[in-house]
Amino acid sequence: MNVNDESNKLQRRLFLQRLGITAASLTFIPFRGMADTETLEFGNGIRELVAYPQKRPLMLVTARPPHLETPFAVFNEGVLTPNDAFFVRYHLPNFPTSIDVGQHRLTVTGQVNKPLSLSLAELKALGETVEIVAVNQCAGNSRGFSSPRVFGAQLGNGSMGNARWTGIPLKTVLERAGVRAGSKQITLRGLDRPALPGTPEFVKAIDIDLALSGGPLIAWAMNGTEIPFLNGYPIKLIIPGYFGSYWVKHLSEIEVIDHDFDGFFMKTAYRVPDNDCQCVPTGSIPEKTRPISQLKVRSFITNLRSGENVSAGHPINLQGIAFDSGSGISSVDISDDGGRHWQAATLGKDLGNYSFREWHKTWEPQDKGKVALQVRARNRRGEEQPAAGLWNPGGYAQNAIETLSVLVV
Ligand SMILES: Nc1nc2c(c(=O)[nH]1)N[C@H]1C(S)=C(S)[C@@H](COP(=O)(O)O)O[C@H]1N2
Numbered sequence: 001m002n003v004n005d006e007s008n009k010l011q012r013r014l015f016l017q018r019l020g021i022t023a024a025s026l027t028f029i030p031f032r033g034m035a036d037t038e039t040l041e042f043g044n045g046i047r048e049l050v051a052y053p054q055k056r057p058l059m060l061v062t063a064r065p066p067h068l069e070t071p072f073a074v075f076n077e078g079v080l081t082p083n084d085a086f087f088v089r090y091h092l093p094n095f096p097t098s099i100d101v102g103q104h105r106l107t108v109t110g111q112v113n114k115p116l117s118l119s120l121a122e123l124k125a126l127g128e129t130v131e132i133v134a135v136n137q138c139a140g141n142s143r144g145f146s147s148p149r150v151f152g153a154q155l156g157n158g159s160m161g162n163a164r165w166t167g168i169p170l171k172t173v174l175e176r177a178g179v180r181a182g183s184k185q186i187t188l189r190g191l192d193r194p195a196l197p198g199t200p201e202f203v204k205a206i207d208i209d210l211a212l213s214g215g216p217l218i219a220w221a222m223n224g225t226e227i228p229f230l231n232g233y234p235i236k237l238i239i240p241g242y243f244g245s246y247w248v249k250h251l252s253e254i255e256v257i258d259h260d261f262d263g264f265f266m267k268t269a270y271r272v273p274d275n276d277c278q279c280v281p282t283g284s285i286p287e288k289t290r291p292i293s294q295l296k297v298r299s300f301i302t303n304l305r306s307g308e309n310v311s312a313g314h315p316i317n318l319q320g321i322a323f324d325s326g327s328g329i330s331s332v333d334i335s336d337d338g339g340r341h342w343q344a345a346t347l348g349k350d351l352g353n354y355s356f357r358e359w360h361k362t363w364e365p366q367d368k369g370k371v372a373l374q375v376r377a378r379n380r381r382g383e384e385q386p387a388a389g390l391w392n393p394g395g396y397a398q399n400a401i402e403t404l405s406v407l408v409v
């Protein structure tokens with residue numbers, strides 16, 4: 001498959017669609033340099049860097065539909081992930097390439113007193129606008145590190161990002177429609193469609209309690225500007241603390257239902273072992289599973305990479321990020337002796353419980369030789385990252401303590 005062609009086609013369509021709407025489209029330059037790759041630390045981990053419309057070169061997982069990961073160095077640029085570097089994930093080959101925002105409607109149907117069909121302007125006028133900084137992380141982020149390997153896209157740590165979302169609470173919209181008593185879930189659908197009959201549509205569902213909790217948001221802006229096309233323009237559902245699979249892009253249909261939805265992306269895909277660790281012994285099949293839901297606590301060092309050399313006796317300011325599902329980060333610790341001793345890092349500015357939390361720690365490499373540098377976060381519920389990866393067949397919800405192998409010289 002010629003990635004450049006795909007990118008060019010999409011680029012051209014987006015360009016035409018946006019001509020006269022935003023000058024930003026004039027700067028789109030599809031770009032694919034043969035020499036530009038990023039290497040992940042597992043087998044077959046070489047990824048091409050390819051620029052799609054509105055995106056800087058990102059790591060190509062698949063071209064159709066576009067599945068792009070954020071190069072890890074981006075997470076050291078700042079606590080908010082820039083829109084042009086934010087990862088992209090689609091499931092179906094028929095993703096939209098042109099959307100007339102004036103024609104876009106969000107419908108609310110099913111077990112409601114008053115079905116709605118809202119334009120973007122009507123949606124914005126329904127109630128108070130809210131803002132929240134929240135992490136969008138794919139359930140399969142870091143799957144490539146699963147051992148033994150599991151089926152699915154071999155993802156590094158770049159299928160996550162942190163942004164400031166602006167929108168209206170889902171609750172406000174549902175209340176306007178009037179949810180009937182006895183409703184159990186809502187289903188969520190965007191504009192993408194399967195290419196072949198028989199392929200399941202990408203439809204997700206959440207419980208009515210979560211839908212009405214005030215947490216989920218229908219967002220139209222990301223980091224203060226419109227949502228990039230590939231991230232769900234013109235509107236996208238945000239569920240702070242929940243994995244990205246629920247964050248339906250190009251949101252167009254909400255249906256309130258009186259039963260548990262059993263479509264493919266709830267009943268078959270995106271499920272984890274139904275136990276506390278969401279894990280099973282390596283290589284085994286879980287007896288019982290449940291839909292994946294909330295993020296687990298994680299942390300990363302962002303300004304040093306495995307394989308780098310550092311100088312003995314020269315202090316370095318280590319820095320990085322930590323996050324969880326919304327209880328908030330209570331502490332981040334660093335170890336340079338394989339986890340025997342830990343030292344507390346200092347937490348940075350607090351942008352809210354659903355955001356990446358910055359941290360930093362001065363570290364002075366001592367003896368020359370190889371060092372296993374580790375970072376571990378704990379949240380306000382007292383949950384901590386496990387020392388080793390917890391395995392499940394989907395490679396979902398990975399959150400083992402990160403270890404960088406650095407050489408002290
Ligand atoms: N319409 C639509 N929304 C979708 C998906 C999709 O395939 N189609 N994929 C989901 C998954 S699994 C993830 S991880 C996130 C990724 O969001 P992003 O592409 O904006 O980074 O989108 C979610 N929303």
Ligand SMILES: [Mo]
Pocket residue numbers: 089137138139140244245
């Ligand atoms: Mo995902």
